[in-house]
Amino acid sequence: ETLQLLSVMSGDYRFEEAYYSSEAEGGLRNMCDVLDRVESKGIEKGIAKGIEKGLREGRMEAKREMAVSLAEMGLSVEKIAEAARVSTEVVRQWIACGGHPAG
Numbered sequence: 803e804t805l806q807l808l809s810v811m812s813g814d815y816r817f818e819e820a821y822y823s824s825e826a827e828g829g830l831r832n833m834c835d836v837l838d839r840v841e842s843k844g845i846e847k848g849i850a851k852g853i854e855k856g857l858r859e860g861r862m863e864a865k866r867e868m869a870v871s872l873a874e875m876g877l878s879v880e881k882i883a884e885a886a887r888v889s890t891e892v893v894r895q896w897i898a899c900g901g902h903p904a905g
Contacts, residue, residue, distance in 0.1 A: 866896045
């Protein structure tokens with residue numbers, strides 16, 4: 803009942819959903835169990851987002867390294883930008899930093 807009240811008052815039905823989905827599995831017995839489950843889901847989402855961000859940053863770092871190498875080989879900024887699928891401005895920034903990530 804408390805979870806239903808929280809759901810209605812806040813307009814956030816995740817507490818109630820967590821309760822009912824777990825109740826069907828024979829899992830949750832009290833509000834603390836529900837909150838633990840909600841927290842676990844939040845942690846899982848945070849980890850997934852962190853992994854996604856790390857992969858995205860890793861891909862960008864690989865593009866930066868490639869761009870700097872291609873510039874050292876004499877390829878034009880336009881061709882490098884096309885190959886890396888980034889703007890010419892980004893390529894110029896990478897080259898201006900001497901191949902070191904800005905930060």
